[in-house]
Amino acid sequence: MNSSIFPNFWRFLGLILGQGLLLKQAVQTVGSAYFNVILYPIFILLLPVQLAAPYLVLLGFAVGISVDMFYQTPGVHASAGAFAGFIRGLVFAAFAPKGGFNAKDPIFAPQYVSWQTFLSVSGVFFFLFLFWYHSVEAFTFVYFASIVLKTVSSWSVTMIFVILYAALFNPKQ
Amino acid sequence: MGRLLQLLLRNGGFVTLVFVELFCFMLIVNYNTSQAVIWANTTDIFGGRLMERRQRVSDYFSLQERADSLANVVDSLQERLAYARYVQVPVRDTFYRVTYDSLTGSDSIRRKYVRPLYEYVSARVVENSVTSVNNWLLINRGKNDRVEPHTAVVTPDGVVGIVRHVSDNFSIVMSVLHSQTRITASVEGTGAFGSLEWDGNNPEVMSLRNISKHFKDKILPGARVVTSGYSLMFPRDIPVGIVEALPTEDSENPHFLEVKVRLGQSMSDVNDVSVVRNLFSPEIDSLKSKIKR
Numbered sequence: 001m002n003s004s005i006f007p008n009f010w011r012f013l014g015l016i017l018g019q020g021l022l023l024k025q026a027v028q029t030v031g032s033a034y035f036n037v038i039l040y041p042i043f044i045l046l047l048p049v050q051l052a053a054p055y056l057v058l059l060g061f062a063v064g065i066s067v068d069m070f071y072q073t074p075g076v077h078a079s080a081g082a083f084a085g086f087i088r089g090l091v092f093a094a095f096a097p098k099g100g101f102n103a104k105d106p107i108f109a110p111q112y113v114s115w116q117t118f119l120s121v122s123g124v125f126f127f128l129f130l131f132w133y134h135s136v137e138a139f140t141f142v143y144f145a146s147i148v149l150k151t152v153s154s155w156s157v158t159m160i161f162v163i164l165y166a167a168l169f170n171p172k173q
Numbered sequence: 174m175g176r177l178l179q180l181l182l183r184n185g186g187f188v189t190l191v192f193v194e195l196f197c198f199m200l201i202v203n204y205n206t207s208q209a210v211i212w213a214n215t216t217d218i219f220g221g222r223l224m225e226r227r228q229r230v231s232d233y234f235s236l237q238e239r240a241d242s243l244a245n246v247v248d249s250l251q252e253r254l255a256y257a258r259y260v261q262v263p264v265r266d267t268f269y270r271v272t273y274d275s276l277t278g279s280d281s282i283r284r285k286y287v288r289p290l291y292e293y294v295s296a297r298v299v300e301n302s303v304t305s306v307n308n309w310l311l312i313n314r315g316k317n318d319r320v321e322p323h324t325a326v327v328t329p330d331g332v333v334g335i336v337r338h339v340s341d342n343f344s345i346v347m348s349v350l351h352s353q354t355r356i357t358a359s360v361e362g363t364g365a366f367g368s369l370e371w372d373g374n375n376p377e378v379m380s381l382r383n384i385s386k387h388f389k390d391k392i393l394p395g396a397r398v399v400t401s402g403y404s405l406m407f408p409r410d411i412p413v414g415i416v417e418a419l420p421t422e423d424s425e426n427p428h429f430l431e432v433k434v435r436l437g438q439s440m441s442d443v444n445d446v447s448v449v450r451n452l453f454s455p456e457i458d459s460l461k462s463k464i465k466r
Binding site: 053054075082140 | 185186187188189190193194196197198199200201203204205207208211212215
């Protein structure tokens with residue numbers, strides 16, 4: 001467990017800076033609300049498989065509030081991050097093999113689980129995360145259609161970045 | 174307790190999420206303009222609806238009270254109407270009102286002419302006292318409102334006093350709680366009448382004095398006391414209060430009885446009043462002056 005602290009810390013830092021400086025800038029350059037890449041929840045997805053749910057929620061909150069500082073939206077990403085921390089366990093439970101993931105798979109990465117499982121789990125995980133994020137951002141279900149449309153469009157773009165991240169960095173710990 | 178702990182540990186993720194989300198919600202509505210606006214509108218709408226419903230419920234439960242209050246107003250108006258028609262006299266020929274009766278095809282002549290005896294002028298109490306032996310009130314009506322000295326001041330619940338001094342826009346009223354106040358009042362249904370006076374002690378209770386002794390068994394606690402009508406100032410049957418205790422021998426004149434009367438109108442809580450002006454008092458005064466000569 002201790003050996004995984006530093007990789008996760010650097011991932012935490014890298015994803016926050018990448019989200020706050022690069023992806024935010026890229027989205028602003030394109031200038032469309034429907035083209036929104038939110039990659040930082042992959043930090044939550046790649047946290048140790050055995051980590052207890054309350055820690056996941058708190059770490060999700062931490063990464064979200066850090067991103068909020070770049071976006072100047074206090075609470076919005078923090079709420080979505082905490083939600084992502086909570087649902088990770090539920091999504092894992094839905095896709096885990098019999099007996100669940102175990103200590104042999106330190107993190108949920110294509111290195112340990114198949115690409116197919118990784119894509120299925122991350123697909124559902126990011127969809128739920130993005131739906132929550134866009135709902136909190138809109139703050140009313142009056143714009144439900146717009147929320148769903150933004151979720152679908154941003155999910156499509158984000159998943160490309162998730163695959164690129166997993167392929168390029170090939171996280172092991 | 175152990176089960177509760179187990180439940181918390183088992184659902185630790187959910188419990189943490191609830192707390193974290195509440196904190197995030199607080200951040201969102203306090204530091205994000207668009208979400209704050211939506212939240213404010215939502216709370217306004219629901220808050221407004223809630224207040225409206227609460228008001229409706231409150232109105233519903235106070236209906237009885239309002240009905241009673243309206244009934245009192247109706248009673249008071251009927252009373253005024255009755256006394257407004259107190260004097261009905263045949264009019265002179267030149268005042269006959271001739272109306273055409275379409276059923277008989279003939280002219281009919283009304284031989285009655287309704288002439289009011291009293292005029293009511295509504296007023297508001299500006300100043301009031303109840304703590305001295307001689308108490309006064311100041312009301313916001315004066316000469317310009319046709320208020321004159323020696324006119325009565327009443328409310329639907331009881332008598333308030335007598336106008337003594339008048340300026341253009343204000344009048345000073347001698348309260349019933351004044352050592353010189355003498356109002357003729359009677360115990361309803363008995364025919365017993367006397368002079369209503371205040372002994373300077375309890376501002377809620379006055380004494381009805383100089384009642385003939387043969388009314389001793391007829392006056393019972395709880396009976397209504399009203400103005401007798403043997404006065405130019407106060408119309409008949411204006412409520413005064415209720416008999417508080419059985420009559421006793423008058424302390425100043427043992428040949429008569431005395432009754433304690435609890436006032437209907439609390440003098441420490443009097444706001445809206447009516448000044449009752451007898452429209453014929455100048456004429457009657459002039460007539461009386463001839464006897465004095």
